[in-house]
Amino acid sequence: MNEQPDVVVVGAGPAGLAAAATLGRHGADVLVVDEQQRPGGQIYRQPPAGFTRPGRQAKAGRALLAEAESTPNVRWLPDSTAWGVFGTRAGLDDYAGPAPGPGRIRVGVHTPDGGRVLEPSALVLTAGAYDLPVPFPGWTLPGVLTAGGVQTFVKAQGLLPGHRFVLAGGHPLLLVVAAQLVDAGARVVEVAFSQHPRVLLPGPRDLLAAFGSAGKLAEGAAALRTLRRARVPIRFGTVIRSAHGDDALDSVNMSRVDSGGVLMPGTERIVGCDVLALGYGFVPSTELARQAGCAVDWRPGEGGWVVAHDAWMRTSVPGVSVAGELTGVAGAEQAEVEGRLAAYGTLQALGLLDADRASALARPVRRVLARRRRFAAAVLSRFAPAPATLGALVTDETVLCRCEEVRAGDIRQALAEHPHLGTANAVKLVTRAGMGLCQGRSCAPAVCGLIAAQTGRTPEQVGTFTAQPPVKPVPLDALAAAERHA
Amino acid sequence: MAHYDTAVVGGGLLGCAVAWHLARAGTRVLLVEKDQLNRHASGQNAGSLHFQLEYRMVEHGDDAAREAARALPLHLDAMRAWAGLEAALGEPCGVAQRGGLMLAETPAEVAALDRKAALEREHGLDVDVLEGARLRDLAPYLAESVRAAAHLPGEGKANPRLVTPAFARAATRHGAELRTGHRVTALHRDGGRWHLHAEGRADTADTVVLAAGVWTTELAAMADTRLPVFPVGLTMSATARTAPLLPHLIQHVGRRLSMKQTPEGNILLGGGWPAKLVTRQGRIDLDHNPELRYESLTGNADAARVVPAVMHLPVIRSWSGMTTLTPDQLPLLGAVPRRPGLYVATGGSAFTLGPTYARLLAATLLGAQPDLPLDGYSPARFGALNFV
Ligand SMILES: Cc1cc2nc3c(=O)[nH]c(=O)nc-3n(C[C@H](O)[C@H](O)[C@H](O)COP(=O)(O)OP(=O)(O)OC[C@H]3O[C@@H](n4cnc5c(N)ncnc54)[C@H](O)[C@@H]3O)c2cc1C
Ligand SMILES: Cc1cc2nc3c(=O)[nH]c(=O)nc-3n(C[C@H](O)[C@H](O)[C@H](O)COP(=O)(O)OP(=O)(O)OC[C@H]3O[C@@H](n4cnc5c(N)ncnc54)[C@H](O)[C@@H]3O)c2cc1C
Numbered sequence: 001m002n003e004q005p006d007v008v009v010v011g012a013g014p015a016g017l018a019a020a021a022t023l024g025r026h027g028a029d030v031l032v033v034d035e036q037q038r039p040g041g042q043i044y045r046q047p048p049a050g051f052t053r054p055g056r057q058a059k060a061g062r063a064l065l066a067e068a069e070s071t072p073n074v075r076w077l078p079d080s081t082a083w084g085v086f087g088t089r090a091g092l093d094d095y096a097g098p099a100p101g102p103g104r105i106r107v108g109v110h111t112p113d114g115g116r117v118l119e120p121s122a123l124v125l126t127a128g129a130y131d132l133p134v135p136f137p138g139w140t141l142p143g144v145l146t147a148g149g150v151q152t153f154v155k156a157q158g159l160l161p162g163h164r165f166v167l168a169g170g171h172p173l174l175l176v177v178a179a180q181l182v183d184a185g186a187r188v189v190e191v192a193f194s195q196h197p198r199v200l201l202p203g204p205r206d207l208l209a210a211f212g213s214a215g216k217l218a219e220g221a222a223a224l225r226t227l228r229r230a231r232v233p234i235r236f237g238t239v240i241r242s243a244h245g246d247d248a249l250d251s252v253n254m255s256r257v258d259s260g261g262v263l264m265p266g267t268e269r270i271v272g273c274d275v276l277a278l279g280y281g282f283v284p285s286t287e288l289a290r291q292a293g294c295a296v297d298w299r300p301g302e303g304g305w306v307v308a309h310d311a312w313m314r315t316s317v318p319g320v321s322v323a324g325e326l327t328g329v330a331g332a333e334q335a336e337v338e339g340r341l342a343a344y345g346t347l348q349a350l351g352l353l354d355a356d357r358a359s360a361l362a363r364p365v366r367r368v369l370a371r372r373r374r375f376a377a378a379v380l381s382r383f384a385p386a387p388a389t390l391g392a393l394v395t396d397e398t399v400l401c402r403c404e405e406v407r408a409g410d411i412r413q414a415l416a417e418h419p420h421l422g423t424a425n426a427v428k429l430v431t432r433a434g435m436g437l438c439q440g441r442s443c444a445p446a447v448c449g450l451i452a453a454q455t456g457r458t459p460e461q462v463g464t465f466t467a468q469p470p471v472k473p474v475p476l477d478a479l480a481a482a483e484r485h486a
Numbered sequence: 487m488a489h490y491d492t493a494v495v496g497g498g499l500l501g502c503a504v505a506w507h508l509a510r511a512g513t514r515v516l517l518v519e520k521d522q523l524n525r526h527a528s529g530q531n532a533g534s535l536h537f538q539l540e541y542r543m544v545e546h547g548d549d550a551a552r553e554a555a556r557a558l559p560l561h562l563d564a565m566r567a568w569a570g571l572e573a574a575l576g577e578p579c580g581v582a583q584r585g586g587l588m589l590a591e592t593p594a595e596v597a598a599l600d601r602k603a604a605l606e607r608e609h610g611l612d613v614d615v616l617e618g619a620r621l622r623d624l625a626p627y628l629a630e631s632v633r634a635a636a637h638l639p640g641e642g643k644a645n646p647r648l649v650t651p652a653f654a655r656a657a658t659r660h661g662a663e664l665r666t667g668h669r670v671t672a673l674h675r676d677g678g679r680w681h682l683h684a685e686g687r688a689d690t691a692d693t694v695v696l697a698a699g700v701w702t703t704e705l706a707a708m709a710d711t712r713l714p715v716f717p718v719g720l721t722m723s724a725t726a727r728t729a730p731l732l733p734h735l736i737q738h739v740g741r742r743l744s745m746k747q748t749p750e751g752n753i754l755l756g757g758g759w760p761a762k763l764v765t766r767q768g769r770i771d772l773d774h775n776p777e778l779r780y781e782s783l784t785g786n787a788d789a790a791r792v793v794p795a796v797m798h799l800p801v802i803r804s805w806s807g808m809t810t811l812t813p814d815q816l817p818l819l820g821a822v823p824r825r826p827g828l829y830v831a832t833g834g835s836a837f838t839l840g841p842t843y844a845r846l847l848a849a850t851l852l853g854a855q856p857d858l859p860l861d862g863y864s865p866a867r868f869g870a871l872n873f874v
Contacts, residue, residue, distance in 0.1 A: 090762040090777040097781040106780050117780060404750075418651075420666050426522055429529060429647055432750070437726050437802055469778060473726060473800030479787035480797065 004100065005031035005075065006350055008107055008120040010082045010288060013041020014061065014332045015126035015324025017068040018339030019346075023124075024071035026347050031118065032068075033077045033109055035472075039065060041128055064336065077111060084108040084469030085123065085292035088317045105319055108482070110474045115482030122319050122346045125289050126339060129282035129303060129325035132385070133442045134169070135400050135408075136393035137242040139278075143249025147177045147279030160186050162275035166252055168192040168240045169279035170385045172220070175234075177277060179223035182230045189273050191227070192238040194280070194389060196259050241268065241393060243276055252276055261389035280385045282329045283445060289326055290467040293317050298459050301384045302328030302376075304445060305464055312345025312362075313338055321346055334372040340365050387449055394446065401443040403436020408450060415454050422455050424448050424464050437473060440465040490516040490663075492851060493682050493691035495670050495705055497521075498528035499840040500831045501697035502653035502664075506575075507848030509660035516691065517654075517662060518684050520669035524650040527699050530807030531837045532722055532756040533580070533646045534735055534744050535568055537561040538588050538613060538638050540835070541742055542758055543815065544602055551605060557816055557834070558609035559858050560842050565640040567841040571649075575656045579649045580749060586641025586735035587616075587625060589792055590634045595740040602739065603636050613638050627731055629792050641735045643746045646837065673708040680827060693827040693851055700772050700808045702818075702832045711825050712871040713818060715810045715832055719761030719776025722807070723786060725799035727751030732793060743789040745796070753796050759786045761806035776806045809836070819843055819863040820850060824872060830865055 007023050009016045012034035023030045032039065040061060068074060086092070086106040092099050100106065100119035107118040131146035138144070147167060153159045154177075165181055165188045167174045178191050227234065241263070242253045256267035284303045286296055294315040295308045306328045313321045323342040324335035344362045347353040353361070394400070396409030414421060414430045421427050424434070424447060433447050434440030440447070444464050451462045492508050494501045497519030505517045519525075538561075543554035565583075572579050590599040603613045616624060617634045624637065654664060665684075672683035679690040698705045700717040728751050736745040737757065744757040761776035783804055790796055810832045812818050817834040831847050846856045 084778070084780065084783070086778065086780045088777075089774070090764045096760070096779050108780055108783070115784070420522055426525075429524070430651075435724075435803075437800070439802060468803050468805050469783065470801055470804070473802050475798055475800050476725065476787045476790055477797040479784045479801060480791060483781075483784035483788040 003029075004104075004119045005029045006120060007031070007122045007124060007346055008033060008082070008118050009124045009126060011041065011126035011128055011324070012036065012039035012076075013126060013128050013324060013335060014064060015128075015335035015339035015342075016041065016124070017064050018336040019124045019126060019323055019343045020074045021064070021068040021071045022340045022343035023346060024074040026343075027352050028073060028347060028350055030074045031077055031120070032074065033080050033082045033118075035079070035081050037078050039068065039076065039078070061332075077109065080109050080111040081472045081474070082107050082109050082288060083472050083474050085288065085320070086469075088293050088320065103319070108469065108474075110470075110472075110478055115474070115478040117482065122321070122349060123292070124321045124323065124339075124342050124346060125292075125307075125326060126322070126324045126335070127285040127288055127326060129284045129329050130441065131279065132281045132283050132303070132445060134278060134280045134385070134390050134393070135398050135443075135446045136240060137395055137398050138244055140399055140402055141243050141245050141249045142247065143245065143274050144243050144276045144278065147171070147173050147277045150275065150277040151177050151180065154180050154184050160184055163187060164189050164273040165275045165277060166190050166192070166240075166271060166273040167277045167279065168194075168238070168252075168254075169281070170194045170383055171279040171281045172383070174277070174279040175220065175223045175227065177279065178232060179226040182226050182232065188227070188230065188232045189271060191232060191234045192240070192254060193234070193236045194239045194257060194261075194385060195383070196237045239263070239389065239393065240276065240278070249274055249276060257389055261386040263389075263392055280390070281383060282325065284326045284329060286326055287439070287441070287467040287471040289315065289320070289322060291469055291471050292320055294320060294322070299328055300387075300459070302330065312348070313342035314345055319349070328376070330372065330376040334369065334376065337365050337369045337372065341369065387453075390446075391449055391453055394450070400446045400450070401433040401436065401440075403438050403442075404432040404434075406431050406433040406443075411447060411450055412454060415451065422451070422457050422461065424451065424462055425466055427451055428465055434465045439467075439471070487688050487690065488516070489679070490514045490689065490691040492516070492693045492695060493518065493680065493689065494695045494697055495682070496697035496699060496701075497523040497650075497654065497664065497666060498526055498697060498699055499650045499653065500528075500836055500844055501695070502650050502657055503841055503844030504695050504697060504831065504848050505662045505664070506653050506657035506660065507844060508851065509657050509662035511848070511852050513852070515657070515662040516689060517657070517664045518668050518670055518682065519664070519666045522666050523654050523664070524646075527807050527809045528650045528837065529646050530722070530805060531646050531809070532744050532746070532754055533643050533837065534746065534756075535565075535581075535583060535642045535644055535838050536586060536735060536737060536744070536835070537565045537611065537641055537838070538586065538606060538636060538737070539602055540758075541738060541740070544598060544739060548601060551602060554815055555605050555609060556862055558606065558611060560817075560839050562610060563858060564839045564842040567845065568644060569640070571841060575652045577648075577652045577655070579652050580643070580645025582644075582749075583640050583642035584733045585637060585639045586737065587635040587637055588737045588739050589628070589632050590739050591631045591792070592633070592740065596634045599634055599636050599739050611638065612640070625734060627793055627795055629794050632792055636739070643735055643748075645748070670705065670708070673705060675709070675825070675827070693829065695847065695851070696828070696830040697832070699832060700810050702810065702830060706822070706830070709822075709825055709828055710874065711822055711828070712868075713822070713830060713865055714813055714868050714871065715818060716812070717763060717770065717772060717808045718811055719763050719806055719808055720756065721759040721761045721778060721782040721786065721804060722754065722756040723783060723801050723804040724755070725753040725796065726802050728753070728799055731795050736793065738789060738792065741789045742786070743792070745790060745793060753799060755786050755790055757786065757789065763808070772808065776808060778804055778806050817843060817863045818865055819847055820860050820865060823866045823869055824874065
């Protein structure tokens with residue numbers, strides 16, 4: 001690609017698709033960068049070309065996909081990772097390398113054929129969310145997976161990763177994944193929610209609606225019917241205390257929690273299974289936004305750290321907008337409307353829409369958004385896992401950082417030995433937690449929660465690990481090749 | 487308000503090491519750090535123990551190299567100091583001196599390497615230029631393109647995550663008082679004593695050591711004196727862990743490169759690739775890390791080709807930090823003229839040479855004659871900047 005796009009959209013989920021389609025329709029030249037082989041993101045995930053098992057959700061997203069794919073001016077860079085944003089703090093110049101021109105941002109991208117730098121005028125980040133990792137004894141055993149991961153197996157690859165499944169956590173996605181497993185012929189032993197039904201009142205319908213789209217209520221009800229028909233027990237007030245097995249999972253120890261979220265002694269039960277799918281909720285993938293310098297806010301009910309933005313979805317960094325789960329986990333429908341809003345904001349900055357026209361176009365979108373946000377505030381916050389419940393599962397021996405094998409006890413000891421430690425970054429420097437291949441994606445919530453609990457600091461004081469490029473690993477030879485191309 | 491023999495400003499390697507030397511000599515020491523210990527350059531650097539002249543010292547021709555070589559006695563001293571450091575501090579600091587290689591790939595670079603080695607040998611550094619089978623036997627992992635390498639057996643690495651905290655704990659054991667989260671905002675002399683103000687506290691000391699890294703100029707200004715210290719932004723990258731493959735410290739005579747493997751197995755890359763200082767309203771903002779440059783990350787990766795086995799490894803993180811340079815690239819070490827009792831330590835490679843700077847400066851404060859000449863590093867050489 002010789003010509004640089006006006007806008008780079010990172011992520012091809014509902015937010016990214018809506019942003020790209022809207023931008024393209026109004027004349028912006030758009031390039032969508034996505035890690036997957038085909039657009040669709042987590043929820044509208046399409047099977048790779050050649051597979052013919054379109055899921056129900058993929059069908060639901062087909063209209064949006066078709067809209068984006070048929071929009072002129074939208075180009076796609078699949079199988080590619082945006083790993084760094086440059087020039088947003090100190091600005092770009094041509095001392096170190098040819099500068100791309102005023103107002104441009106530099107984005108490092110890792111593609112199947114090496115490295116490349118994109119130099120758009122605006123950036124829309126829609127990187128989505130990932131499964132909230134919840135550590136407990138045995139969580140690193142093979143066979144312990146995330147509900148999202150199991151869904152990917154089934155949806156994108158048409159594969160069953162095991163035979164006997166237990167699903168546990170606190171997110172309504174568990175029901176949908178359980179039904180998909182039943183449909184695919186798997187044996188689902190039990191679905192366990194940590195919350196009590198009272199917390200989830202007024203009922204399982206809300207629970208399903210919370211999944212992100214009122215339109216999916218029917219699908220959720222269908223999931224419930226499927227589970228009932230297959231006689232899959234659904235239990236509330238139940239958590240996984242530990243997972244067991246020699247080299248792979250063979251059973252889990254389940255226990256009840258009282259309505260305050262406290263583990264109840266004497267309620268333990270061993271259940272045999274070879275896959276445990278965990279779904280406690282989602283964490284916004286804010287690393288690229290944070291690396292770019294975007295300000296974040298702490299919103300425990302919406303997944304933790306979320307990217308701050310204004311009414312046009314613009315972040316604190318000029319030229320960078322966000323949409324979708326990055327702004328708080330709220331599901332596909334909200335992601336889509338935010339994507340459109342981000343596009344209208346960006347189109348104004350590019351001079352492709354005037355303010356009046358943008359406001360007029362945005363009006364109906366804002367109405368939908370206001371409705372979605374009210375709903376999210378009322379319902380979603382109920383699914384946020386209770387930190388005390390999750391924290392109580394962790395023993396000193398429990399590994400929190402899998403990459404560097406740092407145990408909870410190591411962190412407690414470091415905090416005891418260095419009374420001045422109080423931030424995620426400082427604890428990282430001392431213990432190496434968060435320094436590995438995943439750069440803290442799988443341990444940050446638990447490590448930060450532990451620091452806060454142990455030191456009596458607030459999550460805001462503890463912060464999280466600083467995001468640095470590359471936000472996803474990039475091989476040295478790909479970086480070096482980019483140097484030779486430049 | 488309390489009174490101390492010495493107040494040290496800055497909780498990096500230099501501040502903590504000076505505090506340790508002074509405390510174990512029995513003096514009453516206060517160390518004041520605005521953030522947390524080891525938070526800045528001392529915790530962010532490459533951890534290289536490089537005693538050969540660096541690329542930045544030889545890239546500007548032979549005269550400049552000869553000038554830089556004046557500091558080689560410090561290099562020799564530091565090489566010995568690191569070897570004994572863990573024993574002296576009583577804790578591990580990740581010190582491993584298994585040899586360093588400075589590489590040359592072109593005939594011109596080989597010639598530069600030979601001239602550099604001759605200069606270093608004049609100063610007593612045990613550098614040997616290896617080629618052919620001798621080089622391949624020692625370092626079979628090097629790329630074909632490497633023609634020669636200057637080998638110094640005493641080079642290696644130490645762990646920046648451990649060194650400064652170890653100095654700090656040793657200083658505390660000898661009675662030094664360490665105060666973090668206190669930013670010194672005023673420094674003046676009155677009644678024969680230095681007065682330090684930090685976060686609403688005021689303390690006094692007979693002597694003050696500025697070990698404030700890139701903030702040295704600010705601290706000097708508080709004492710109404712000028713010290714020419716310039717901040718520069720630098721870049722580091724780390725790869726995922728891999729099996730041991732690189733026992734040596736690797737540098738390059740013609741390119742910016744430092745490379746080593748940590749005990750955990752990560753390959754660390756650096757060598758002087760720039761990061762861009764952040765400005766705010768037209769002024770350098772020292773409280774923000776410099777911004778990483780795309781070109782520094784790709785350039786550093788390209789320089790790593792001299793060890794082909796690392797090229798498939800994923801880079802998992804890059805970061806930037808700031809360090810100080812002086813106009814003549816030499817350290818700024820010793821008593822500040824016309825400011826009785828005020829001392830400074832900064833500049834140059836203050837990780838590698840830090841233990842030596844600290845020992846010599848502490849000796850000066852304690853009234854002993856330092857065993858290496860320090861005159862060349864004295865702030866007095868910039869005396870023309872100061873009128874009062
Ligand atoms: C020898 C060495 C090996 C390393 N190896 C790895 C590795 O394998 N994997 C890896 O991911 N990283 C590694 N690092 C990098 C390390 O994690 C940090 O990224 C780096 O030291 C400093 O970088 P940063 O500017 O990114 O700051 P960060 O650590 O990301 O932090 C910047 C922010 O952190 C805070 N902060 C940082 N340090 C402290 C502290 N001590 N106390 C209080 N607050 C603090 C500040 O508030 C600041 O705003 C290594 C570093 C060194 C020196
Ligand atoms: C990326 C990078 C790579 C490097 N590589 C090498 C290398 O290979 N070899 C080498 O020898 N050197 C290297 N360096 C340089 C080396 O790290 C520094 O020279 C050394 O750490 C300086 O130590 P210091 O104690 O003087 O400074 P610092 O560690 O910066 O400590 C100064 C301290 O003073 C504190 N302070 C400042 N103002 C105030 C105030 N008003 N009140 C209270 N406290 C204050 C600061 O918060 C800071 O903690 C590198 C540096 C960087 C950033």
